[in-house]
Amino acid sequence: QMQVTESGGGLVQAGGSLRLSCSVSGGRFTTYTIGWFRQAPGKEREFVAGISRYGYTYSADSVQGRFAINRDNNENTVYFEVNKLKPEDTSVYFCAVSTSDTYPRREEEYAYWGQGTQVAISS
Numbered sequence: 001q002m003q004v005t006e007s008g009g010g011l012v013q014a015g016g017s018l019r020l021s022c023s024v025s026g027g028r029f030t031t032y033t034i035g036w037f038r039q040a041p042g043k044e045r046e047f048v049a050g051i052s053r054y055g056y057t058y059s060a061d062s063v064q065g066r067f068a069i070n071r072d073n074n075e076n077t078v079y080f081e082v083n084k085l086k087p088e089d090t091s092v093y094f095c096a097v098s099t100s101d102t103y104p105r106r107e108e109e110y111a112y113w114g115q116g117t118q119v120a121i122s123s
Contacts, residue, residue, distance in 0.1 A: 002026040002112045006095045009117030012085055018119060019081040022095030027112075029076040033098040035110055036069070036080050038091035038119075045094065047105040051078060058103045087123045092116040 008020040022034060035050035049059035051069045059067055068081045082089065096110035104110065 002097065004095055004097055004112050004114035006093060006114040006117040009093060009119045011120045011122060014085055014087055014121055014123050016085050016121075017081060017083045018085060019079060020093055020095075020117060020119075022078040022080070022114065024076050024078075024097060024112075027097070030073050031099065033100055033104060034071065034078040035096045035098060035104060037094045037096060037107065038089075039094070039116075040088075040091040045107060047107075048093070049080060050098075050103065050105070052101060052103065056103075058105075060105075085121045087121045090119060090121045092118050 003025045005023045012018050031053055033052045036048045037045050038048050039045040047060050049067050049069050051057050051071050057069045066083050071078045094116045095114045097112040098104045098110045100109050
């Protein structure tokens, strides 16, 4: 049974940075693409960024130029950092696991999900 766990959320001032972690257990971590999604109050969940099993990263336009994502295959963990945070970055952030190698961005391409971690940006 695969488990996906996010951590690192909290309250951050606008302009600051935040680093989220995603730990995966119960599967073959090195074969997965890991994606980050977020859901703001009253809005649909949206793709934010991802990292392929080969370490290639990709993102949505909303965080382009403001993010870094890397994976530690020894720790079965992906780290996602967003800089220059804005109030509109306030959301619940979710980590998800996909077996796709084609830079998945749609929710249905991800089979396993974490419970999410709340991020709030104060202006």
